[in-house]
Amino acid sequence: MNAHKSLLQAARWRPLELAFWVLAFVSPWAVAQHALIINEIAIVALFAVSLDLVLGYTGIVSLGHAAFLGFGAYAAALFAKHIHPDPLLGLCVGVVVATLLGAVCSLSIMRGTDLTRLMVTLGTALILLELANKYSDLTGGADGLQGVIMGPLLGKFEFDLMGQVSAWYSLTVLLLFFVLARRLVHAPLGGTLKAVRDNRLRAMAIGVPVASRIAVVYTVAAGVAGGAGALMAQTTGFASLDVFALDRSADVMLMLAMGGVGWLYGGIVGAIAFKLMYDVIAGITPQYWTFWIGLFLVVLVMVGRERLIRPWTWFSTKRQEGAV
Amino acid sequence: MLTLLFDGIAYGMLLFILAVGLCVTMGLMNFINLAHGAFAMLGGYLTVALMQRHDVPFLVCLPLAFLVSAVVGVLLERTLYRTMYKKPHLDQVLFSIGLAFMAVASADYLMGSQQQIMQLPDWLRGRTELFVDSPFVLGMGHYRLFIIAVCAALTVGLQYVLSATRFGSRLRASVDDPRVASGLGINVNVVFAATFAVGSGLAGLGGALGAEVLGLDPTFPLKFMVYFLIVVAVGGTTSITGPLLAALLLGIADVAGKYYIPKLGAFIVYTLMIAILIWRPQGLFVRQGGKS
Numbered sequence: 150m151n152a153h154k155s156l157l158q159a160a161r162w163r164p165l166e167l168a169f170w171v172l173a174f175v176s177p178w179a180v181a182q183h184a185l186i187i188n189e190i191a192i193v194a195l196f197a198v199s200l201d202l203v204l205g206y207t208g209i210v211s212l213g214h215a216a217f218l219g220f221g222a223y224a225a226a227l228f229a230k231h232i233h234p235d236p237l238l239g240l241c242v243g244v245v246v247a248t249l250l251g252a253v254c255s256l257s258i259m260r261g262t263d264l265t266r267l268m269v270t271l272g273t274a275l276i277l278l279e280l281a282n283k284y285s286d287l288t289g290g291a292d293g294l295q296g297v298i299m300g301p302l303l304g305k306f307e308f309d310l311m312g313q314v315s316a317w318y319s320l321t322v323l324l325l326f327f328v329l330a331r332r333l334v335h336a337p338l339g340g341t342l343k344a345v346r347d348n349r350l351r352a353m354a355i356g357v358p359v360a361s362r363i364a365v366v367y368t369v370a371a372g373v374a375g376g377a378g379a380l381m382a383q384t385t386g387f388a389s390l391d392v393f394a395l396d397r398s399a400d401v402m403l404m405l406a407m408g409g410v411g412w413l414y415g416g417i418v419g420a421i422a423f424k425l426m427y428d429v430i431a432g433i434t435p436q437y438w439t440f441w442i443g444l445f446l447v448v449l450v451m452v453g454r455e456r457l458i459r460p461w462t463w464f465s466t467k468r469q470e471g472a473v
Numbered sequence: 474m475l476t477l478l479f480d481g482i483a484y485g486m487l488l489f490i491l492a493v494g495l496c497v498t499m500g501l502m503n504f505i506n507l508a509h510g511a512f513a514m515l516g517g518y519l520t521v522a523l524m525q526r527h528d529v530p531f532l533v534c535l536p537l538a539f540l541v542s543a544v545v546g547v548l549l550e551r552t553l554y555r556t557m558y559k560k561p562h563l564d565q566v567l568f569s570i571g572l573a574f575m576a577v578a579s580a581d582y583l584m585g586s587q588q589q590i591m592q593l594p595d596w597l598r599g600r601t602e603l604f605v606d607s608p609f610v611l612g613m614g615h616y617r618l619f620i621i622a623v624c625a626a627l628t629v630g631l632q633y634v635l636s637a638t639r640f641g642s643r644l645r646a647s648v649d650d651p652r653v654a655s656g657l658g659i660n661v662n663v664v665f666a667a668t669f670a671v672g673s674g675l676a677g678l679g680g681a682l683g684a685e686v687l688g689l690d691p692t693f694p695l696k697f698m699v700y701f702l703i704v705v706a707v708g709g710t711t712s713i714t715g716p717l718l719a720a721l722l723l724g725i726a727d728v729a730g731k732y733y734i735p736k737l738g739a740f741i742v743y744t745l746m747i748a749i750l751i752w753r754p755q756g757l758f759v760r761q762g763g764k765s
Binding site: 447 | 564575579586743746
């Protein structure tokens with residue numbers, strides 16, 4: 150088989166994937182009482198897919214991805230409140246605004262070590278948090294932005310209390326961005342991204358324009374995260390300061406680590422697992438659930454992230470290499 | 474004006490003592506440890522608990538805080554941290570954030586979520602004012618003066634150990650290039666374990682000293698993690714003067730920012746950090762020659 154064919158083979162949709170998406174879209178109808186949580190999962194899954202583009206495919210450790218989520222959320226909420234209540238327009242505004250922010254911020258992550266990038270991304274999220282806190286006339290400050298009332302979707306479907314419409318809306322947007330991301334990582338562009346991740350110096354040596362590649366993927370990922378934020382604000386009718394918080398960025402990183410980085414379904418699987426785990430643990434000990442999350446993280450890293458999602462390697466004695 | 478500067482210096486010195494262990498571990502093993510604040514919290518809680526429940530004098534608590542944090546640090550290093558050095562940075566970040574989460578929840582469980590109040594001994598309360606009649610009034614809280622004195626003594630001590638003792642030269646060699654250092658017969662693992670212990674101990678001591686100034690509650694490790702990391706990222710990891718200057722800069726900028734523009738205080742610090750890091754990604758004060 151030649152290279153062209155094998156690459157095409159890798160990019161082809163598999164029956165299992167189609168089955169997964171069909172299942173996802175049937176779920177708000179089949180288990181209608183859980184539609185709200187399905188909506189939440191779809192939103193954080195979108196957020197995790199966005200981080201996967203940056204972290205899993207390009208190897209940029211970001212601890213401030215919530216900056217774009219929050220920016221999109223506030224943009225969509227403010228748009229709905231002051232300009233027009235149509236959800237789709239609001240979504241576009243959220244995506245566009247976050248994309249612009251991402252383009253600007255991508256300049257800040259070009260240089261330096263992992264630590265420097267960690268700090269710069271974290272700092273960006275914290276600056277936005279401070280700004281949102283400061284301009285409380287616009288954002289509502291610590292009380293959050295209230296009174297966001299959304300119009301019906303496509304002029305027909307009102308958002309209901311059960312959350313079915315929101316769940317389908319979020320799932321559709323998730324699928325849309327997922328297909329986009331899937332195209333992106335299987336395109337030659339995606340190949341160069343992986344090259345940058347694996348060895349920046351060699352990528353540069355074979356003529357990959359590293360800086361512009363990083364800028365492109367960071368900008369796209371920011372837009373996707375902004376979309377997730379817009380969905381979050383629209384379906385809850387609320388935006389609060391905690392969308393910028395460190396916990397958000399840490400949680401999404403955990404989800405991605407649970408599902409597996411450098412694999413688009415990793416974000417989705419991780420989001421499902423994380424939300425379910427959170428529900429169970431927070432049901433048992435609402436106050437101390439962070440302890441169990443922390444313990445889980447430590448154990449996860451100790452046994453190796455790669456092994457958790459591949460149960461068949463648990464009992465093999467072959468040594469695993471640490472590097473991803 | 475001068476008072477602000479004074480408070481800023483006290484704050485900066487405290488940050489330096491808290492973060493210096495982190496700088497050395499990061500420089501030595503290239504390990505991103507986000508759980509460093511947990512050691513500081515341990516020292517703080519230990520001091521508060523000893524003073525409140527067992528009436529141990531403050532000055533006895535400080536060395537105890539140092540010792541206990543150091544012992545816990547070396548235990549954790551031997552059992553958990555060791556396996557992490559070779560792993561990618563993402564793993565290290567996840568691992569240490571997990572530890573920090575666990576520390577936060579444990580502190581909440583053991584000590585309650587409220588802010589702890591520290592009863593200072595009488596001789597540390599009060600305040601001396603100099604130049605009262607001139608426009609540059611300098612008001613010095615006695616406790617802050619004490620902090621500056623302790624931290625300055627520690628800094629001088631650290632600098633002496635690093636630059637003039639055999640252990641110091643081994644440590645510097647290991648930071649510059651661990652592989653060559655071990656080739657020269659330096660047991661880098663032992664050097665690292667000792668440094669980790671001292672670093673955690675200093676964090677514990679800083680936590681004990683700072684419990685009154687910084688405030689102590691279970692979210693301490695996450696709240697101040699950013700500040701420690703700023704000190705490390707801006708100061709660089711190759712020397713001890715870099716982090717010191719970075720910590721002083723951060724302390725003064727933070728205190729002054731919060732005083733003059735209360736609502737934008739933290740904003741200034743973060744903006745300054747991003748600007749500095751974009752300008753000099755390896756940190757402001759990097760020594761040439763070492764392996765960065």
